[in-house]
Amino acid sequence: MNSEPLDQTCDLAAPPEWECPGVSPHPARARHNHKVLDWTSLAPDRYRVHEHTCACTAVYYELIEHGGLYLIHKVVQLDTPEHTFAGPWRRAESRHR
Numbered sequence: 184m185n186s187e188p189l190d191q192t193c194d195l196a197a198p199p200e201w202e203c204p205g206v207s208p209h210p211a212r213a214r215h216n217h218k219v220l221d222w223t224s225l226a227p228d229r230y231r232v233h234e235h236t237c238a239c240t241a242v243y244y245e246l247i248e249h250g251g252l253y254l255i256h257k258v259v260q261l262d263t264p265e266h267t268f269a270g271p272w273r274r275a276e277s278r279h280r
């Protein structure tokens with residue numbers, strides 16, 4: 184078990200809602216000039232997760248790849264989790280969303 188202290192990205196986040204394993208970044212707060220994405224509940228049939236935010240918060244995000252393109256997968260951790268997707272983008276574009 185890794186006992187390293189939490190990384191510095193934790194201070195960007197709201198207080199953890201579940202016990203935080205401290206291994207993934209937390210979603211940053213929205214910038215005032217942020218771009219609003221279009222979300223769909225249509226899920227790709229298969230995808231690979233490349234990066235993800237910490238799942239200790241009610242909402243977490245994954246950067247996923249499907250067919251060589253990248254999407255953001257948003258998960259709202261309700262009793263029945265809600266899954267929505269934004270994208271797709273090429274890899275370089277996906278990192279600036």
Ligand SMILES: [Zn+2]
Nearest residue numbers: 203204237239
């Ligand atoms: Zn966390």
